[in-house]
Amino acid sequence: MTTRFFGAPIRRVEDGALVTGAGRFTDDVKLKETLSAAFVRSPFAHARILSIDTSAAREMPGVHLVLTAADLPEAWREKRLPLDVPAPAIRHPLTQFPLAGAEVCFCGEAVAVIVADTRALAEDAAEHVTVEYDPLPAVVDCRDALAPDSPLAQASVADNLAAKWVNEYGDIERAFAGAAHVIAEDYFQHRGTGCPLEPRGVLAQYDRAGDSLTVWSATQAPHGIKRALVEMFDIPDTQVRVIAPDVGGGFGPKLLTYPEEIVVPHCARVLGRPVKWIEDRREHMMSTAQERDQLWSVRMALDAEGRILGLRGTLLHDTGAFLPWGIIMPYISATTFPGPYVVPAYRLDTSVVLTNKISTSPMRGAGRPQAVFAVERLLDRAAKTLGLDRAEIRRRNLIPAEAMPYKVGLIYRDGQPLTYDSGDYPQCQQMALDKADWAGFEARRAKARAEGRHLGIGLANYVEGTGLGPFEGATARLLPSGRILLRTGAASQGQGHRTVLAQIAADAFGVEVGEVDVEVGDTASVSVGVGAFASRLMVNAGSAVGTSSQTLALKLRHIAAAVLDAELDDIELSGGVARVMGTQGGQISFREIAKMSSGRPGFSLPKGIEPGLEATSFFAPPQAAYSNGSHVAEVEVDPETGLVKVTRYIVAHDCGRVINPLLVDGQIQGGVAHGIGNALMERMRYDESGNPQTTSLADYLLPDAGNVPNVEIVHMESPSPLNPLGVKGAGEGGTIPAAAAIASAIEDALSPFGVKILDAPMLPETIAMLVKEAQARKEAQ
Numbered sequence: 001m002t003t004r005f006f007g008a009p010i011r012r013v014e015d016g017a018l019v020t021g022a023g024r025f026t027d028d029v030k031l032k033e034t035l036s037a038a039f040v041r042s043p044f045a046h047a048r049i050l051s052i053d054t055s056a057a058r059e060m061p062g063v064h065l066v067l068t069a070a071d072l073p074e075a076w077r078e079k080r081l082p083l084d085v086p087a088p089a090i091r092h093p094l095t096q097f098p099l100a101g102a103e104v105c106f107c108g109e110a111v112a113v114i115v116a117d118t119r120a121l122a123e124d125a126a127e128h129v130t131v132e133y134d135p136l137p138a139v140v141d142c143r144d145a146l147a148p149d150s151p152l153a154q155a156s157v158a159d160n161l162a163a164k165w166v167n168e169y170g171d172i173e174r175a176f177a178g179a180a181h182v183i184a185e186d187y188f189q190h191r192g193t194g195c196p197l198e199p200r201g202v203l204a205q206y207d208r209a210g211d212s213l214t215v216w217s218a219t220q221a222p223h224g225i226k227r228a229l230v231e232m233f234d235i236p237d238t239q240v241r242v243i244a245p246d247v248g249g250g251f252g253p254k255l256l257t258y259p260e261e262i263v264v265p266h267c268a269r270v271l272g273r274p275v276k277w278i279e280d281r282r283e284h285m286m287s288t289a290q291e292r293d294q295l296w297s298v299r300m301a302l303d304a305e306g307r308i309l310g311l312r313g314t315l316l317h318d319t320g321a322f323l324p325w326g327i328i329m330p331y332i333s334a335t336t337f338p339g340p341y342v343v344p345a346y347r348l349d350t351s352v353v354l355t356n357k358i359s360t361s362p363m364r365g366a367g368r369p370q371a372v373f374a375v376e377r378l379l380d381r382a383a384k385t386l387g388l389d390r391a392e393i394r395r396r397n398l399i400p401a402e403a404m405p406y407k408v409g410l411i412y413r414d415g416q417p418l419t420y421d422s423g424d425y426p427q428c429q430q431m432a433l434d435k436a437d438w439a440g441f442e443a444r445r446a447k448a449r450a451e452g453r454h455l456g457i458g459l460a461n462y463v464e465g466t467g468l469g470p471f472e473g474a475t476a477r478l479l480p481s482g483r484i485l486l487r488t489g490a491a492s493q494g495q496g497h498r499t500v501l502a503q504i505a506a507d508a509f510g511v512e513v514g515e516v517d518v519e520v521g522d523t524a525s526v527s528v529g530v531g532a533f534a535s536r537l538m539v540n541a542g543s544a545v546g547t548s549s550q551t552l553a554l555k556l557r558h559i560a561a562a563v564l565d566a567e568l569d570d571i572e573l574s575g576g577v578a579r580v581m582g583t584q585g586g587q588i589s590f591r592e593i594a595k596m597s598s599g600r601p602g603f604s605l606p607k608g609i610e611p612g613l614e615a616t617s618f619f620a621p622p623q624a625a626y627s628n629g630s631h632v633a634e635v636e637v638d639p640e641t642g643l644v645k646v647t648r649y650i651v652a653h654d655c656g657r658v659i660n661p662l663l664v665d666g667q668i669q670g671g672v673a674h675g676i677g678n679a680l681m682e683r684m685r686y687d688e689s690g691n692p693q694t695t696s697l698a699d700y701l702l703p704d705a706g707n708v709p710n711v712e713i714v715h716m717e718s719p720s721p722l723n724p725l726g727v728k729g730a731g732e733g734g735t736i737p738a739a740a741a742i743a744s745a746i747e748d749a750l751s752p753f754g755v756k757i758l759d760a761p762m763l764p765e766t767i768a769m770l771v772k773e774a775q776a777r778k779e780a781q
Helices: 015-019 119-127 172-177 222-233 260-271 281-287 328-336 368-386 390-397 425-436 438-450 497-509 537-564 590-597 661-680 738-749 764-780
Strands: 035-041 047-053 063-068 110-116 130-135 161-169 181-189 201-207 212-217 240-243 275-278 294-302 308-320 346-354 406-411 417-420 454-466 472-478 484-488 516-520 571-574 577-580 587-589 614-619 625-637 644-654 712-715
Touching (some): 035 260, 035 281, 063 260, 161 406, 260 275, 368 454, 368 738, 425 454, 438 454, 472 497, 484 537, 497 537, 537 571, 537 614, 587 590
Antiparallel strands (some): 063 110, 454 625, 472 484
């Protein structure tokens, strides 16, 4: 197999349609007689439902259906949505009902659905649904959830402790008893939301003749929605097809199965007409899963030279009102905390609590940004305590390359021992420092201070488990036209999967990338699949594409060898033909092979050749493949206003073998933008009753071109031995250490004031307040 395209910066094949408006998103799918749905949502964070009067709404012109929980199938009355990732540590395995019937547990929870001729009519009718609520006390701040006098987040539970467990290894008591230095801090990171360009959306069509459902959804996991529909409707999986067309961003929240993805198909079955629901931005801010709200109370033990002896502490995680994705996110946080460092002893006690807010779920980084923030902030504090350069204390503790594969001592979320498979963490950090001219920063700072400006520089490292199983599959097929068709159960949310998967196949068949068609996100293409999350698709789907393509390419060579009366080793594939190597050799085109293998009446296939020109392969990784990277942020801070400008941002990144550097760089650039938002802008605000106060993009700030510099990227490649491509995930590394690096830089810029950064996001008003408080302390002294 050649590597003509593997590693080449091929431009995305998807972009032509997307930039010309020819993309096909869920709302672009037009079916005859489609009706529109709107949901009635709770205005309370916590309340009993005493009654729902839908009579006025049912009588309105253009309204076809009004449903409450009482109108749903009897089997659904006590049936919650499936819990996707169960775990023994979960004490209260609560997921949402399709529609809330007795109690609402967050502001925005759906209690009724209206189906009408248009969305406007459905929304008008929703205003005429009268719901009588009995408001209940709400628990809003996770830091209050375990207090003896805390309200209960749900009436069905005895307390708000949803899950509790311990991750540990080594002799933690001995580590701290023998420490020369102990650093102790509390860090809190407040929640944010995903804000994809395209909110959620569902379109369902029911075929009465075939008793089958087809559902289009702006999802990251079409097979996950299919499994949920099969379970909720109790029907054979052959009666359900789920399609994820073009998806305008996901970032994690679109991984879940939501009530709307169950209720809308039910409405389509009842009415026998297509039904569509497209989420508006206010609904997204209220009812789409969010992330963060974690309190870390942690300590680091070090010897006199600054080497880590142990980490210990507690993690408090706010799961919101439900656990749709189990405890995966806080578990990832708990196992990420040791980071890329040698930590001989470790203990972290994790508590997951219920609150009356929308559920949290994996979002770009999935708990890792919080864990990296905690350990990197501790290292910055330790460096200051010991009088060491922040880069030097990290260098002393980074796992050396010769220690790979490195067994951390924990069990990762895939159930396997947490073992870093490959990488050179010290070298990666040095590449970032060199690119950033870390050594020359003090001269830049001195010049800026002479001009009255406050510059700071910060550093953060991370390691990320990527390429998680259980598996992903792919089928390679030779079409009658001679083109190659790839089908995979993997979904895409804008990453460019069609391009990179085509690159892998093009090398196997010796054709141009443009000669490969790629279908993703359709449960009819591949019978089973998992989805696009956890930076897993290049490891899983990429490996499956590579194997199936090579298998089919070998079959083409066998057929050509038989037809051309040549040895197999003399057959090569190039330019859409199979030919005998050498200037005088014969050849046969892919199109001719396809015609021959399709079965000509009265003619036999070459001996030993089975009918059909396709190959299907599944790849199941033995464990996670670990990416890593080092980020350096340079910022300018106005101490009076608290405004922060990120003036330079450097990333040294190792995602194993790079299939397409152009796309990887794009993922990193986008990830850093996401991380800058997490660090400086994005904060979901709630009042004391649990009502969201950020329900539009006028209230919730997102980074734009003026806030995000061009990221300077350097790559190192340490191929993973765990998959045939040697790749690791690349989609989240730009986000994971960003808040930690920026916090370090802000604190460095404000070092004359003695400011300490303990929380994120670091909003201007917060920074300005910290400066004033620091100045007041100095004056008091």
